[in-house]
Amino acid sequence: MSNIHAESAIGLVSTRSFPAMVGTADMMLKSAAVHLVGYEKIGNGYCTAVIRGRFPDVKLAVAAGAEVAEQMDELISKSVISRPFPNLDAVLPISDRLLAQIVSKSKLSNLAIGLLETRGFPPMVGAMDAMLKTADVHVAGYEKTGAGFCTAIIRGTVSNVTIALDVGMSAAEQIGELRSIMVIPRPLEDLERTIPTASYWLEPVLTIPEQPLVLPLRLPQVVNVPVVETAPLVEVEVVEAEPLKLNENRESLDN
Structure with a gap:
């Protein structure tokens, strides 16, 4: 060992x-x-x-x-x-x-974390809506832990997160069941790494610079292909056939 x-x-x-x-x-x-x-x-x-x-x-x-x-x-x-x-x-x-x-760095890093857990999805969404309309906070994501429990995760300053959670609690209780809340003022890096964060808040690890389009463009050379001349079209005279007489056909058959 x-x-x-x-x-x-x-x-x-x-x-x-x-x-x-x-x-x-x-x-x-x-x-x-x-x-x-x-x-x-x-x-x-x-x-x-x-x-x-x-x-x-x-x-x-x-x-x-x-x-x-x-x-x-x-x-x-x-x-x-x-x-x-x-x-x-x-x-x-x-x-x-x-x-x-490779763990991408979140744009919400170093902000306080607010968590609001409900039993049921509708009260969590209602709480999120109320929190966003009340304070300067951002929804980082949400977590499901079974038995109908959902946790909204918001980020912002400590004061804004506290105000948002206070309003979110009331909104959740009006719609359904409020389970628990939590405020993390200064999350450490280890905690940041394990907290769910929506993909649009993540900064890419590697960024590829956009290369401007260079003009004039270098197009591939065109290979000359020999042109084969075709013979001219010949006009064909169309001769109208005489209509067939049924009586004459019968006499020829009898003979």
């Missing part, structure tokens, strides 16, 4: 809602030197944040995250796994697979 795995640990905190999971992950990242490697959704609204780091840091982070989840009455379970074998990565959203992909 390598020293890396001997000194490392995995921490898991499971909550009943996506906003609670994001708030828990944010607290874990800010309380100890750990990395958020991803999250898992198993349906019925259950979400699990997965972190990795040295055992003392992971243990401290899990305790802090679980405390936040308990305060929101959303904690399901918590766990710390010391010295995990590499094969365990196959069932976890470990960052090795995330880092193997």
